[in-house]
Amino acid sequence: MVRDGGSGDVPRCSIVPPYVLEALAQAGDARLARAGHQTILLTAELAERRLLLLERGERHLADERRVVYDAVHGRELPGTLLRREGGPACADASANAAYEHAGQTFSFFERVFGRSSIDGRGMRLLSSVHYGQHYDNAFWDGTEMVYGDGDGVVLGDFTRALDVIAHELTHGLTESTANLTYSGQSGALNESVSDVFGSLVKQWVHGQRAEEADWLIGDRLLVDTKFGRALRSLAAPGTAYNSIFMGGKDPQPAHMRDYQHMRADDGGVHVNSGIPNHAFYLLAVDLGGHAWERAGAIWFGALTGAARPHTSFAEFASETVHVAEKQFGDEVRKHVQHAWQRVGVSA
Ligand SMILES: [Zn+2]
Known part of the structure; x- marks a missing residue:
């Protein structure tokens, strides 16, 4: 994976652009500022983790389509297991939303274009919810989807938006096909x-x-x-x-x-x-x-x-x-x- 140019302030392939995150942090609202600083703080770590995982080539191949973890507002990924393919809904609404939306995205690519998951070989879709404290972003890190809960003032729970989840998983598809350089x-x-x-x-x-x-x-x-x-x-x-x-x-x-x-x-x-x-x-x-x-x-x-x-x-x-x-x-x-x-x- 070649990293070329760019600010390095935000993990690659995140849904909220860096200029919006900076504006949120500087909007004069204490909660937004906290969320903004948390988001910026965690991103440097994430960029490093992404590189490490890509070098290890982890792909999580398995028969099941979806697994959802709880990061429990911390930085450890993927976190604790909350729900896996075929299992019953759990008490966590974000986990259920991440599960449903990942499944709808999987079905779309399979039924419309005949592609089995983002790598074309049935790659299991991993999601971690409740990442960080008021984390204002969602991203694809090369191996899995990670969702923050949002600041609650301007941006809400990132798992609720199907288009955001499909956007992020498409980054995975792009990475395993055209691999368009992120610049x-x-x-x-x-x-x-x-x-x-x-x-x-x-x-x-x-x-x-x-x-x-x-x-x-x-x-x-x-x-x-x-x-x-x-x-x-x-x-x-x-x-x-x-x-x-x-x-x-x-x-x-x-x-x-x-x-x-x-x-x-x-x-x-x-x-x-x-x-x-x-x-x-x-x-x-x-x-x-x-x-x-x-x-x-x-x-x-x-x-x-x-x-x-x-x-x-x-x-x-x-x-x-x-x-x-x-x-x-x-x-x-x-x-x-x-x-x-x-x-x-x-x-
Ligand atoms: Zn994106």
């Missing part, structure tokens, strides 16, 4: 495909058509709508929130002309992901119907096919065009090209 354009693509499949899992579970979906990520995370609607919007990047608690306005661009060249956030991976996110949304709504059937299949084909660690927006766009032509023919290919053109990326 710059390839990093923004990495973030974007997690948002795309995060939203698709939610749409699939609710049986929604593209035009019925909310296209939001993390809407269930926010404690109150006064802080915003969600963390991100694929339909309208840059409009998910506008609050001093979140560091001001949602900074996501929807077009290449507004691409942000920045050092923070690993080169703006949570910012510029708005551009490919919006291309996907435009295509899905343009095609209509269930977004996972065509638009989702095209993105899945590109991600698990020709995409490589340093794939750029334009290269990924070209690959989606090839996949579209091959799987759905000339008419759909034109729609894919048009969607990328509308966000300023030439395929």
Whole structure:
């Protein structure tokens, strides 16, 4: 695993971007400040642990799909066993939510794309809930999902949001396929495909058509709508929130002309992901119907096919065009090209 550039302040593949965490810590609320400092403190340790685990190559292969642990507000991972595949629900609501949402994500990739778990070989999905004290994040650490309880003021329990869980597990899928480098354009693509499949899992579970979906990520995370609607919007990047608690306005661009060249956030991976996110949304709504059937299949084909660690927006766009032509023919290919053109990326 090559670590390249970036602030190193936040574990890779976390749902809440570093600029939002900093804003929460500095918003002037004592509880938020405590949660923010805890979150920042624990992240340096996590980055080290992730590297260690990746070197050991732990994969937890087993017949069962899901196991949920309780970190009991500490830093030891995975923690104590709470629930495993086929077992009864436990008394812990977060553990049951993590279990259900991991199962729905597993079923989505299996039934829609015929992929057995994130590695294609039935890899067991491990989750640890109640990580740290008021920990304001959720992340994929290379071996498992880890969830904080949130600060309770702006952000709530991270296990309650299916799209957040599907987003994080998609990071696992990306890592075992294209392995998009978490920096710059390839990093923004990495973030974007997690948002795309995060939203698709939610749409699939609710049986929604593209035009019925909310296209939001993390809407269930926010404690109150006064802080915003969600963390991100694929339909309208840059409009998910506008609050001093979140560091001001949602900074996501929807077009290449507004691409942000920045050092923070690993080169703006949570910012510029708005551009490919919006291309996907435009295509899905343009095609209509269930977004996972065509638009989702095209993105899945590109991600698990020709995409490589340093794939750029334009290269990924070209690959989606090839996949579209091959799987759905000339008419759909034109729609894919048009969607990328509308966000300023030439395929
Ligand atoms: Zn992410």
